[in-house]
Amino acid sequence: MSWRIDVAVHTPAHAALGDLLSYASDRALAPGTLVRVPLGRREVLGVVWRSALDEGEVHAAPPAPDASAMTLKPVGIALDGLAPLGEAWRDLVMFTARYYQRSLGEIALAALPPQLRDLTNVQLSRRLKRQAPPAQAPADHTPQAMQAPQALPVALTQEQSEALARIEAGSGTFLLFGSTGSGKTEVYLRAVATLLERQPDAQALVMVPEINLTPQLETRFKARFDARFGNGSVVSLHSGMTHPQRLASWLAAHSGAARIVLGTRMAVFASMPGLQLIVVDEEHDPSYKQQEGARYSARDLAVWRGQRENARVLLGSATPSLESWHQSRPAAGTDSGGRYQRLAMPSRVGAGALPTVRTVDMNLQPGKTVISGVLLDAIGQRVARGEQSMVFLNRRGYAPVLACGDCGWKSECPHCSAYRVFHKIDRTLRCHHCGFAERVPRACPACGNLDIAPVGRGTERLEEHLGELFADVKRPDGTPVRIARIDADSTRAQGALESQLAAVHAGEVDVLVGTQMIAKGHDFRRITLVAAINPDGALFSSDFRAPERLFSLLMQSAGRAGRDAAYLAAQGTTAEMWLQTHHGQHPLFAALRRHDYTSFAEPELEDRRAAGMPPFAFQALLRADARTQEAAQAFLTAASAAADVLEGADRVTRYPAVPLAIQRVANVERAQMLLESPSRAALQRLLAAWQPLLHALRREPEGKGVIRWLIDVDPHSI
Ligand code: ADP
Ligand code: ZN
Numbered sequence: 263m264s265w266r267i268d269v270a271v272h273t274p275a276h277a278a279l280g281d282l283l284s285y286a287s288d289r290a291l292a293p294g295t296l297v298r299v300p301l302g303r304r305e306v307l308g309v310v311w312r313s314a315l316d317e318g319e320v321h322a323a324p325p326a327p328d329a330s331a332m333t334l335k336p337v338g339i340a341l342d343g344l345a346p347l348g349e350a351w352r353d354l355v356m357f358t359a360r361y362y363q364r365s366l367g368e369i370a371l372a373a374l375p376p377q378l379r380d381l382t383n384v385q386l387s388r389r390l391k392r393q394a395p396p397a398q399a400p401a402d403h404t405p406q407a408m409q410a411p412q413a414l415p416v417a418l419t420q421e422q423s424e425a426l427a428r429i430e431a432g433s434g435t436f437l438l439f440g441s442t443g444s445g446k447t448e449v450y451l452r453a454v455a456t457l458l459e460r461q462p463d464a465q466a467l468v469m470v471p472e473i474n475l476t477p478q479l480e481t482r483f484k485a486r487f488d489a490r491f492g493n494g495s496v497v498s499l500h501s502g503m504t505h506p507q508r509l510a511s512w513l514a515a516h517s518g519a520a521r522i523v524l525g526t527r528m529a530v531f532a533s534m535p536g537l538q539l540i541v542v543d544e545e546h547d548p549s550y551k552q553q554e555g556a557r558y559s560a561r562d563l564a565v566w567r568g569q570r571e572n573a574r575v576l577l578g579s580a581t582p583s584l585e586s587w588h589q590s591r592p593a594a595g596t597d598s599g600g601r602y603q604r605l606a607m608p609s610r611v612g613a614g615a616l617p618t619v620r621t622v623d624m625n626l627q628p629g630k631t632v633i634s635g636v637l638l639d640a641i642g643q644r645v646a647r648g649e650q651s652m653v654f655l656n657r658r659g660y661a662p663v664l665a666c667g668d669c670g671w672k673s674e675c676p677h678c679s680a681y682r683v684f685h686k687i688d689r690t691l692r693c694h695h696c697g698f699a700e701r702v703p704r705a706c707p708a709c710g711n712l713d714i715a716p717v718g719r720g721t722e723r724l725e726e727h728l729g730e731l732f733a734d735v736k737r738p739d740g741t742p743v744r745i746a747r748i749d750a751d752s753t754r755a756q757g758a759l760e761s762q763l764a765a766v767h768a769g770e771v772d773v774l775v776g777t778q779m780i781a782k783g784h785d786f787r788r789i790t791l792v793a794a795i796n797p798d799g800a801l802f803s804s805d806f807r808a809p810e811r812l813f814s815l816l817m818q819s820a821g822r823a824g825r826d827a828a829y830l831a832a833q834g835t836t837a838e839m840w841l842q843t844h845h846g847q848h849p850l851f852a853a854l855r856r857h858d859y860t861s862f863a864e865p866e867l868e869d870r871r872a873a874g875m876p877p878f879a880f881q882a883l884l885r886a887d888a889r890t891q892e893a894a895q896a897f898l899t900a901a902s903a904a905a906d907v908l909e910g911a912d913r914v915t916r917y918p919a920v921p922l923a924i925q926r927v928a929n930v931e932r933a934q935m936l937l938e939s940p941s942r943a944a945l946q947r948l949l950a951a952w953q954p955l956l957h958a959l960r961r962e963p964e965g966k967g968v969i970r971w972l973i974d975v976d977p978h979s980i
């Protein structure tokens with residue numbers, strides 16, 4: 263008897279051209295079984311999607327790219343030692359592939375640990391026996407050294423107890439709307455503990471937006487659960503792990519040995535047969551959206567997966583995405599809101615108050631002021647009392663541009679429509695888009711003028727500037743003020759971020775300068791002042807999500823100050839958040855001063871509703887990359903015309919093709935076209951039917967080249 267086995271493999275073929283390849287086998291293989299199959303001259307890993315008794319009617323089967331080949335190649339070895347991937351997991355992969363317009367094989371294979379591709383059955387069974395938790399320690403710089411994690415549960419606040427009671431009594435998706443420092447993590451820990459204790463097979467998935475935040479979380483979870491459920495009950499999954507570590511974690515999750523999986527967005531695809539609870543911490547964070555390849559939103563997939571598997575989903579944030587906020591509003595009229603249960607925790611733990619927000623009117627400051635005198639004094643007073651301050655500027659490098667005052671030359675990147683950033687530390691001009699770097703020229707390359715100067719400032723220059731300003735100030739013990747910087751540049755080396763954070767936690771830094779990297783999530787205990795030096799840029803951006811991002815970033819930054827009420831009391835001090843702005847009257851800042859997310863979100867949502875924008879409409883981008891802007895736009899325009907006849911086209915607005923804000927990167931011209939519809943289903947139908955047309959259109963006329971295109975569903979920035 264002969265079977266036809268349809269297998270998901272990662273081929274360059276596009277979703278529209280068929281997702282599955284067919285192979286022959288003399289036995290049926292259970293769906294979800296991992297197999298090795300020949301593909302061209304290689305052998306690759308695949309996932310069995312279905313088996314069918316083959317009665318010589320290969321062509322009657324759903325079309326697969328090689329269906330024209332009369333004889334099917336035999337399937338290779340099956341990894342029998344491993345339980346097949348479950349139906350729920352396969353459904354998640356299928357949904358992701360369909361919704362984000364990618365191939366099944368691409369999603370399925372990307373969700374598996376890379377090492378699975380090479381292991382033999384024997385090796386695999388050895389790994390399964392060992393099932394060791396991944397070794398994962400930057401030894402002394404673990405957050406353990408930074409702060410004693412609470413191994414024992416603390417007494418819950420009233421708000422925490424109420425939130426937990428509602429989670430336990432309910433089902434579905436919850437939005438935990440809790441201020442920074444309200445103890446959301448403690449709620450996660452408790453919800454997980456209750457579940458795991460009641461049900462011996464249950465598993466929980468806990469996601470955080472950034473790799474940086476995983477060690478801190480891992481420490482807290484291990485401290486709480488290792489003793490109770492055994493070493494290895496908590497594992498992590500993120501891209502910063504080695505391949506063997508990832509495999510070990512994945513196997514532990516798949517076999518059920520791990521009860522808790524912590525991870526970044528990729529963890530949403532972990533195979534967890536006992537999944538009952540999914541936590542998405544800082545659910546608003548843009549990092550949950552994958553920005554290359556399959557552009558999925560791990561937050562949205564978590565909600566889908568929770569529904570599919572009947573698991574509770576807990577979305578936590580002090581500044582929820584407007585999408586989630588809308589879903590947690592009482593359903594009104596025809597709106598689709600009201601699907602999530604909102605749990606509010608407005609107060610900080612331990613009677614701690616949120617920082618007082620002070621604005622400095624930069625219109626009244628002398629021109630070119632970087633740090634106003636009042637802010638400088640405030641920081642100085644904190645230093646004198648031995649407290650820490652955090653100064654925040656969302657731009658790294660020394661200066662965004664280097665310019666010649668004589669002839670007007672600027673440090674443009676030869677490959678991109680962008681300026682190269684001046685990095686003083688290694689005296690380079692670096693393009694943050696394509697990576698092109700050169701030594702800073704001695705003189706203006708255009709006119710020879712020796713006096714070329716940095717324009718604007720980044721964190722490096724801010725750090726230098728603060729050093730000068732505080733040169734004569736002394737700490738309480740008479741030693742000089744210690745200034746440190748944390749951003750993508752200062753943390754490139756392995757372990758650098760951990761040791762820099764440890765230094766802050768250990769009190770070895772007085773003033774910390776940094777980008778958004780330091781604004782998120784960290785549980786600093788001695789920072790009592792946070793300052794945003796120049797937050798105005800995003801106020802008038804053309805990107806409709808810019809205000810939302812700015813507001814949450816500033817709320818998060820404010821959330822780093824005064825987290826330890828006992829410390830504030832002992833110091834006899836209060837926490838402050840400083841904003842230097844030219845637009846102090848802006849409603850966004852007014853809401854921030856009151857720590858009032860709602861009064862920011864509600865009018866913003868009304869604007870979105872009036873303008874017919876998400877969450878009241880659904881969007882997708884078609885992007886095209888080509889050698890010339892004309893070719894890229896011509897492709898988009900032709901694609902738009904081709905869509906006219908497709909089902910759903912009358913319900914989907916197609917906007918004209920436009921260049922991207924940074925139109926050329928690494929000598930590639932980029933353009934995009936926005937699609938928008940009040941109906942998600944109509945948009946989805948159009949996109950699916952569009953794929954083969956796009957594929958056919960991608961060749962430039964006269965064989966000049968091929969357009970690279972991609973579809974971004976629910977794009978984050980447009
Ligand atoms: P969030 O995630 O909401 O910003 P965390 O969960 O990090 O807040 O809690 C802030 C701090 O308060 C942490 O140091 C945490 O250990 C502590 N904490 C949380 N809940 C309690 C509680 N019920 N009693 C005492 N301390 C708590
Ligand atoms: Zn010049």
Ligand code: ZN
Nearest residue numbers: 675678693696
């Ligand atoms: Zn460049």
